[in-house]
Amino acid sequence: MTDPSTSSPSGTSEPVELDEGATLMLAWQAGDEAAFERLVETHMGRVHGLLVRFLGPRAPLDDLVQEVFLRVVRARDRYEPRARFTTWLFRIVYNLSVNQTQRRRPTPQSLSAPDPDGSDLDVEDVAALGPSEDLERSDLVDAVQAAIAELPERQRMALVLAKFENQPYADIGEVLGLKEQAVKSLIHRARENLRTRLAPLLAEDLV
Amino acid sequence: MNSPCQALRAALLDALDRGGAPFLDPRHQEHLASCEACRRLCSEEEALDALLVATADSAPTGSLDPDAAARLLTRLRADLDRALDAALDRIPAPAPPSPELLQRVLEATRAEREETLPDVELEPMPGGSRWFRPALAAAAAAVLLTWVSLRGGAALDPEGPRLAPEDTELLAWLDVLERWDELEALEPVEREALAVLDPGDALLLEWGDAQ
Structure with missing residues (x-):
C-alpha cells in the first residue's frame, strides 16, 4: 500500500493546523496508548459509514474497519500531519476499499444478481421501470444506492466524500491522489451518470 | 410528491x-x-x-x-x-457500528501496537543520577576521538597493532562498557563516584580491589 502520509498530489508539505485526530495521532506516536484508543473511538463511526456508502452494507464491514486501524498502526512511525487527519484516514479507507472491490470482482455478489429478499434493484431494471410503475420512496432510495454502487470507483468515492462527508474538493483530491480540477470533473461525471441511469425515476419525482 | x-x-x-x-x-x-x-x-x-x-x-x-x-x-x-x-x-445515514467493534479493533491491533512501541526511557534508579549514563558515554566518546586523532596520521604497522599508552586507556574504557550490567547494579553513590573519576583512578581502584 502506498503510505498515505507520504504522498501528496500537490506535492506540498506545508504545516497544517493540527485537528483533533492529528493531535491524538502525534500523542500516540509519542507513546500515549490512550490516545490511540481515543482515536479509534472518535473515528470508527466515520470509517464505518464511509465503507457502507462506498461498498454497501453487505461488505465485511467490521473486518474492514479493523484492517483500516491496523494500517494506521503500521503507519504510526511514518505519520506526519500534512493534511487533515480525516483526509489521511479516508485515503487508507479508499485504498483498502479498492483492494476489497478488486478481490470481490472474480466472484461478485453482483448488484444484478437475484436477491432473495428483493431489497436490491438492478440499475437496468430501474431504468426499465416507467413512471407509471409508481415506485415507493424506499424503492427510489434502493435504486439510487444501486446506481451509486455501479459508478466507477473514483467517481463513487468522490461523490460520496463530497455529498455525504462534506469534504472539500482539495481534500478529496488528497484522498484520491488527484488535482482539484480532476475531482470536480469526476463529480460532474458521477452526477451525469446518475442522472442518466435514474432519469425515469427522477422525472417521476419532479414537481 | x-x-x-x-x-x-x-x-x-x-x-x-x-x-x-x-x-x-x-x-x-x-x-x-x-x-x-x-x-x-x-x-x-x-x-x-x-x-x-x-x-x-x-x-x-x-x-x-x-x-x-x-x-x-x-x-x-x-x-x-x-x-x-x-x-x-x-438515503438514510448508515447505521452506526456495533458497540463491540471498538473493543474488537483495540484487541486486534494490540499485538502490532506493542511491537511498534517507541523506545521508552529507563526509569531513573532511586537516588541515582539520570546523567550517569550520558556522562559515561560522552567520556568514552571523548577518549575514542582522542585515540583516533592521535593514531590517524600513523602508517600501518605490518606487524600488526601495538598497544600505546592511550590504547591501554581506551581498552580500560571498553572494559567499563562491557561491564555495564555490573555498573548498573552498583549503588548510586558508587556509580556517581565512578563517573567523576578519571580512568587512571578507576584502574587504581580496580587494582586495589584485586589485591
Whole structure:
C-alpha cells in the first residue's frame, strides 16, 4: 500500500493546523496508548459509514474497519500531519476499499444478481421501470444506492466524500491522489451518470 | 410528491400529448388553487408548449431552434439535478457500528501496537543520577576521538597493532562498557563516584580491589 502520509498530489508539505485526530495521532506516536484508543473511538463511526456508502452494507464491514486501524498502526512511525487527519484516514479507507472491490470482482455478489429478499434493484431494471410503475420512496432510495454502487470507483468515492462527508474538493483530491480540477470533473461525471441511469425515476419525482 | 400532485401531473402530460387541449376538471382546479408547486409546473409547461408551438411555426425543417433546444436541455438538466440531489438526500445515514467493534479493533491491533512501541526511557534508579549514563558515554566518546586523532596520521604497522599508552586507556574504557550490567547494579553513590573519576583512578581502584 502506498503510505498515505507520504504522498501528496500537490506535492506540498506545508504545516497544517493540527485537528483533533492529528493531535491524538502525534500523542500516540509519542507513546500515549490512550490516545490511540481515543482515536479509534472518535473515528470508527466515520470509517464505518464511509465503507457502507462506498461498498454497501453487505461488505465485511467490521473486518474492514479493523484492517483500516491496523494500517494506521503500521503507519504510526511514518505519520506526519500534512493534511487533515480525516483526509489521511479516508485515503487508507479508499485504498483498502479498492483492494476489497478488486478481490470481490472474480466472484461478485453482483448488484444484478437475484436477491432473495428483493431489497436490491438492478440499475437496468430501474431504468426499465416507467413512471407509471409508481415506485415507493424506499424503492427510489434502493435504486439510487444501486446506481451509486455501479459508478466507477473514483467517481463513487468522490461523490460520496463530497455529498455525504462534506469534504472539500482539495481534500478529496488528497484522498484520491488527484488535482482539484480532476475531482470536480469526476463529480460532474458521477452526477451525469446518475442522472442518466435514474432519469425515469427522477422525472417521476419532479414537481 | 403526493397523490393530488401526481394526478394533476398525469392529466397535464396527457393534455400536452393531446395537443394542449383543456384538461383541468374542477378537482384539479381546486388543487391548483392550493398548491404553489403545481401552479408553477403548469405555467412552466404552458410556456414551454408555447415555445414549442412558436418554434414549430417558424422552423421550416420542423426542428427546434438551437437556442430554444439548448434552453430546454438546460432546464431539464437543472430539474433532474435538483431531483437527483433530493434523491441523494433521502438515503438514510448508515447505521452506526456495533458497540463491540471498538473493543474488537483495540484487541486486534494490540499485538502490532506493542511491537511498534517507541523506545521508552529507563526509569531513573532511586537516588541515582539520570546523567550517569550520558556522562559515561560522552567520556568514552571523548577518549575514542582522542585515540583516533592521535593514531590517524600513523602508517600501518605490518606487524600488526601495538598497544600505546592511550590504547591501554581506551581498552580500560571498553572494559567499563562491557561491564555495564555490573555498573548498573552498583549503588548510586558508587556509580556517581565512578563517573567523576578519571580512568587512571578507576584502574587504581580496580587494582586495589584485586589485591
